[in-house]
Amino acid sequence: MFGKLTLEAFKHEPSQTFAVISMALGGIALIGLIFYLKRWKWLWQEWFTTVDPKRIGIMYIIVALILFSKGFADALMMRMHQALSVGDAHGFLSPGHFQEVFSAHGTTMIFFVGMGMVFGFMNLIIPLQIGARDVAYPFLNALGFWLFASAATLSLVSLAIGRFSATGWLAYPPLSGLEYSPGEGVDYWIWIVQIAGVGTTLSGINFLVTILKMRCPGMKLMTMPIFTWSILCAMVLVIFAFPILTATLCMLTLDRYLGMHFFTVSGGGNLMMYVNLVWAWGHPEVYILILPAFGIFSEVVPTFSEKRLFGYVSMVWALILITFLSFIVWLHHFFTMGASANVNAFFGIMTMLIAIPTGVKIFNWLFTKFRGRVHFDSPMLWFFAFVLNFTIGGMTGILLSAPPVDFQVHNSLFLIAHFHGMVIGGMLFGVFCGFTYWFPKVTGFFLSERLNQYAFWCWFVGFLLAFMPLYMLGFMGATRRLDHYEEATNWNPLFLTVAAGAFIILCGAVIQIYGLFMSIKNRKKNMDLTGDPWNGRTLEWSIPSPPPIYNFAIIPTVDQIDPLWAIKRGQAPKPHYDYEDILLPKNTPMGLYIGILSLIFGFTMTWHIFWLALVSLFGIIGCVIFKLSSPAEHEVITAAEVKEIEAAYLRRSITA
Amino acid sequence: MTDFTIHHTPDPQADTSLPDPNQDTFFTTVLGFWMYLMTDCVFFAAFFATYAVLHNNTFGGPSSRELFSLSTAFIETMILLCSSVTCGMAMLAALRGKKNQIIAWLAVTFLLGASFMALELHEFTHLVESGNSWTRSAFLSSFFALVGTHGLHVSIGLLWMFVVTMQVFYWGVTVDTFRRLVVFSLFWHFLDVVWIFIFTFVYLMGVI
Amino acid sequence: MHDHLSLKAIQKEWHGTVKSYLIGFIASFLLTTISFTLVSTHALTGHTLVYTIIGLALTQAILQLLFFLHVGQEPKPRWETIVFFFMVMVLLIIVGGSLWIMNDLNDRVMSEMTEAMSHD
Numbered sequence: 002m003f004g005k006l007t008l009e010a011f012k013h014e015p016s017q018t019f020a021v022i023s024m025a026l027g028g029i030a031l032i033g034l035i036f037y038l039k040r041w042k043w044l045w046q047e048w049f050t051t052v053d054p055k056r057i058g059i060m061y062i063i064v065a066l067i068l069f070s071k072g073f074a075d076a077l078m079m080r081m082h083q084a085l086s087v088g089d090a091h092g093f094l095s096p097g098h099f100q101e102v103f104s105a106h107g108t109t110m111i112f113f114v115g116m117g118m119v120f121g122f123m124n125l126i127i128p129l130q131i132g133a134r135d136v137a138y139p140f141l142n143a144l145g146f147w148l149f150a151s152a153a154t155l156s157l158v159s160l161a162i163g164r165f166s167a168t169g170w171l172a173y174p175p176l177s178g179l180e181y182s183p184g185e186g187v188d189y190w191i192w193i194v195q196i197a198g199v200g201t202t203l204s205g206i207n208f209l210v211t212i213l214k215m216r217c218p219g220m221k222l223m224t225m226p227i228f229t230w231s232i233l234c235a236m237v238l239v240i241f242a243f244p245i246l247t248a249t250l251c252m253l254t255l256d257r258y259l260g261m262h263f264f265t266v267s268g269g270g271n272l273m274m275y276v277n278l279v280w281a282w283g284h285p286e287v288y289i290l291i292l293p294a295f296g297i298f299s300e301v302v303p304t305f306s307e308k309r310l311f312g313y314v315s316m317v318w319a320l321i322l323i324t325f326l327s328f329i330v331w332l333h334h335f336f337t338m339g340a341s342a343n344v345n346a347f348f349g350i351m352t353m354l355i356a357i358p359t360g361v362k363i364f365n366w367l368f369t370k371f372r373g374r375v376h377f378d379s380p381m382l383w384f385f386a387f388v389l390n391f392t393i394g395g396m397t398g399i400l401l402s403a404p405p406v407d408f409q410v411h412n413s414l415f416l417i418a419h420f421h422g423m424v425i426g427g428m429l430f431g432v433f434c435g436f437t438y439w440f441p442k443v444t445g446f447f448l449s450e451r452l453n454q455y456a457f458w459c460w461f462v463g464f465l466l467a468f469m470p471l472y473m474l475g476f477m478g479a480t481r482r483l484d485h486y487e488e489a490t491n492w493n494p495l496f497l498t499v500a501a502g503a504f505i506i507l508c509g510a511v512i513q514i515y516g517l518f519m520s521i522k523n524r525k526k527n528m529d530l531t532g533d534p535w536n537g538r539t540l541e542w543s544i545p546s547p548p549p550i551y552n553f554a555i556i557p558t559v560d561q562i563d564p565l566w567a568i569k570r571g572q573a574p575k576p577h578y579d580y581e582d583i584l585l586p587k588n589t590p591m592g593l594y595i596g597i598l599s600l601i602f603g604f605t606m607t608w609h610i611f612w613l614a615l616v617s618l619f620g621i622i623g624c625v626i627f628k629l630s631s632p633a634e635h636e637v638i639t640a641a642e643v644k645e646i647e648a649a650y651l652r653r654s655i656t657a
Numbered sequence: 658m659t660d661f662t663i664h665h666t667p668d669p670q671a672d673t674s675l676p677d678p679n680q681d682t683f684f685t686t687v688l689g690f691w692m693y694l695m696t697d698c699v700f701f702a703a704f705f706a707t708y709a710v711l712h713n714n715t716f717g718g719p720s721s722r723e724l725f726s727l728s729t730a731f732i733e734t735m736i737l738l739c740s741s742v743t744c745g746m747a748m749l750a751a752l753r754g755k756k757n758q759i760i761a762w763l764a765v766t767f768l769l770g771a772s773f774m775a776l777e778l779h780e781f782t783h784l785v786e787s788g789n790s791w792t793r794s795a796f797l798s799s800f801f802a803l804v805g806t807h808g809l810h811v812s813i814g815l816l817w818m819f820v821v822t823m824q825v826f827y828w829g830v831t832v833d834t835f836r837r838l839v840v841f842s843l844f845w846h847f848l849d850v851v852w853i854f855i856f857t858f859v860y861l862m863g864v865i
Numbered sequence: 866m867h868d869h870l871s872l873k874a875i876q877k878e879w880h881g882t883v884k885s886y887l888i889g890f891i892a893s894f895l896l897t898t899i900s901f902t903l904v905s906t907h908a909l910t911g912h913t914l915v916y917t918i919i920g921l922a923l924t925q926a927i928l929q930l931l932f933f934l935h936v937g938q939e940p941k942p943r944w945e946t947i948v949f950f951f952m953v954m955v956l957l958i959i960v961g962g963s964l965w966i967m968n969d970l971n972d973r974v975m976s977e978m979t980e981a982m983s984h985d
Contacts, residue, residue, distance in 0.1 A: 248703035261798035269714030269795035695952040745886035846933040857922035
């Protein structure tokens with residue numbers, strides 16, 4: 002009746018028990034707060050059943066931030082442990098637990114923090130930048146979010162009930178096969194990633210069609226903002242790469258659940274095929290994470306240099322070339338698996354080639370600033386940190402792309418330093434840059450610039466301290482995922498430095514959270530009344546902050562890049578003021594229901610509670626059939642109402 | 658809810674290379690579904706690639722030469738091909754708004770599709786009962802996974818066909834049911850295209 | 866927010882004639898029969914046979930794409946066609962690349978025979 006689930010699953014090591022209790026208390030506190038403030042109806046109507054991308058985007062970011070605290074806690078635990086676990090001392094994490102921690106860290110950060118932030122920004126900004134009122138498939142958008150949230154919830158549940166996977170964030174067989182990991186950990190991982198992956202694929206289709214079909218009149222592809230281009234390319238990567246992951250995990254699932262032999266040691270399986278397929282997905286995945294960050298910088302740098310982006314056309318071609326190249330480099334993740342020199346050389350050269358369009362982009366940003374009027378507000382600070390850290394990380398990437406070098410440092414801390422330079426120095430700094438840039442637009446009030454700067458310096462210094470020593474450690478022979486080492490290696494001082502760096506980053510993160518709460522508390526004193534605090538160039542700055550539910554009262558017509566600067570300079574077509582009735586899609590709880598059923602499905606499949614898994618699967622199918630058979634329902638905002646709303650905004654900005 | 662048909666007359670001189678924000682749901686839905694089909698192609702490709710890599714790993718057991726029956730595969734192919742055509746006939750009836758013809762053609766398509774599934778399940782059952790299930794070898798695992806994935810898609814298609822037919826039965830040919838018929842037919846035709854590659858690379862190459 | 870074009874207008878845009886489905890059907894029927902016959906009667910053998918049936922399969926797939934799925938007949942801009950070609954490219958890279966890599970690795974894995982030889 003309960004499959005493999007027993008009371009044993011609820012017993013944990015002390016550090017895990019502590020985490021679970023904190024999580025439970027936090028959850029109870031939150032629920033209590035909502036009851037106290039009597040906000041259930043509001044939550045239901047405004048958030049849980051919404052199909053508005055502006056709301057969905059905020060929810061993505063909230064989930065990403067919550068999961069970031071989990072992933073970051075994992076990182077702190079690892080570094081603290083490694084600083085202590087030398088010689089006769091063995092730290093405070095058992096080896097088994099340490100393995101779960103690094104597996105959870107990677108899985109959480111990539112799938113929930115990285116993808117969550119990208120999809121959050123996409124939802125918030127893309128419709129606004131292309132002059133649209135909505136995305137192509139509003140319900141599908143909500144569904145994509147709820148699948149993401151369901152997978153995130155399942156990953157939190159895996160902390161509390163049973164053990165998580167101990168096979169790393171990619172679960173290579175044979176370790177992840179039934180023979181060597183018979184427990185529930187890998188199954189948790191499989192369902193978490195699969196559910197998240199389906200959500201991602203659906204949203205990828207959604208935004209690709211949105212960008213292709215719903216741009217406002219006059220916005221040709223070559224006049225779109227670069228952030229929109231970067232999302233277009235990222236979504237192309239999503240739709241062509243994620244099915245590979247889905248298929249590969251299906252095969253692992255079949256091995257584990259039905260005794261198949263795709264990747265088993267016996268039966269004729271070939272575990273190298275897993276590594277091959279998973280990285281055929283995995284490489285495009287990292288570009289899915291980084292391209293939007295590049296897009297964010299392409300928005301911020303021109304705005305804060307008061308100068309148009311240098312080399313728009315080459316930026317677009319660089320994005321397209323990176324997108325194409327990212328499909329033909331994947332073997333560089335397993336040079337050491339034993340392929341011949343020809344194969345390794347081909348992929349090594351392809352990998353080096355990707356540096357070229359990437360370099361073009363960096364030079365273009367720098368050329369944009371040249372002879373511009375540069376404002377050193379926090380978004381720009383993040384850009385500078387990105388240039389330094391991403392370039393260093395990128396150059397070590399070029400080193401790694403040479404197979405002979407890679408043979409020396411594969412799976413060492415050198416590799417860890419490289420890719421964290423990419424994801425933190427590149428993606429995360431881009432996310433923070435975009436967060437500080439677009440926060441006033443999305444919320445209608447400002448973050449404290451002073452706190453932003455303090456947080457920035459903590460992150461910047463902390464990052465250097467936490468990751469530069471790893472390059473040295475890699476050369477000194479330290480491998481990744483190591484939970485203990487000998488005194489004679491002389492690694493300890495470096496591990497201590499790294500742990501110190503992690504704590505400085507923690508200070509930065511704490512300042513950011515504190516700053517966020519203080520901004521919300523002081524919002525009435527820091528309102529963005531003009532909708533355009535940075536002298537923006539793109540359409541999202543032409544509407545009030547926060548945007549009205551319909552985004553644009555009149556769909557704009559554009560004819561060039563940087564349409565808002567064009568309007569400000571009097572070069573743009575004059576907008577007309579005939580308001581029309583606006584139809585918006587009605588809210589629906591179906592996304593939430595399917596998300597909850599998916600959560601049940603993932604959990605029950607993990608624990609082999611097959612009867613309940615079947616019930617939830619039928620439930621999902623039933624909901625899908627029901628929703629897709631219902632007529633599309635809309636709410637109407639009449640022209641008169643639109644006129645009133647716009648007039649109110651005008652009054653507010655005049656009295657500013 | 659009330660009917661939200663707004664009468665929008667498209668401008669015959671409009672530059673259709675630029676997107677129109679008031680564009681009709683129909684083409685947006687078709688494009689989106691087409692994109693989904695492209696992801697499904699990549700999904701199948703991963704299974705095909707795996708079959709190509711593993712098909713000789715029989716682990717001492719029987720190979721495709723011993724196990725596959727060309728006559729069964731041929732009949733299955735013909736049934737599916739016919740069902741693709743009858744589905745096309747249903748679409749032609751939909752273009753003319755002929756509700757009863759649509760239902761008739763879809764009924765035939767359903768019967769053909771169900772026969773295909775019956776034959777395939779029979780083939781699978783026979784393999785399992787003769788000791789050649791998916792646990793026997795990597796070759797058989799990848800065979801069952803690839804062909805089984807296609808069969809699963811066909812089964813989902815059958816369910817979808819049933820729902821769409823019911824909708825046409827109750828509501829006739831409307832903007833919504835027509836769009837759903839088109840999307841369904843894309844899916845059904847796509848499954849036949851995938852099958853071409855299955856019968857070629859799995860069955861035909863398997864007995865050479 | 867999407868206007869609904871009337872049903873008649875959509876029906877005018879969508880494609881398909883009896884002729885196109887019949888051509889597709891007869892061509893597919895013939896190509897399939899030829900393929901199966903070539904294999905079962907051993908009329909061709911070896912690499913010739915393999916390349917022939919692959920060619921027949923590709924031809925049939927293209928014909929079904931044109932006559933059943935109406936690829937290339939959608940109104941401009943032909944996003945469906947563009948995405949289709951991109952998918953084909955990705956597919957060739959993934960399948961071709963995987964086969965190249967896995968065959969290469971296989972060549973370098975010690976087979977039972979060489980393993981036995983090395984344990985002298």
